[in-house]
Amino acid sequence: MAADALNAALDRLEQALSRVEGAVSQQGNRSGETAEELALLRVRHRKLKDTVAQELRQLDLLLAGLPK
DSSP, rough: OOOHHHHHHHHHHHHHHHHHHHHHHHHTTTSSHHHHHHHHHHHHHHHHHHHHHHHHHHHHHHHHHOOO
């Protein structure tokens, strides 16, 4: 259940990032600073998503080892 909620939250983050990317591209990139900030956000998002996915895998392993 918690994994489903986290996955849904990650999906919403990805959708939001896509909307930001679209808005920036429509703006016409008035400065290189905006593109650089967007690139940094992409990297941070990817790292966060990977970390959360790894933690979920570890949690699944822990839960699988608990007695029922």
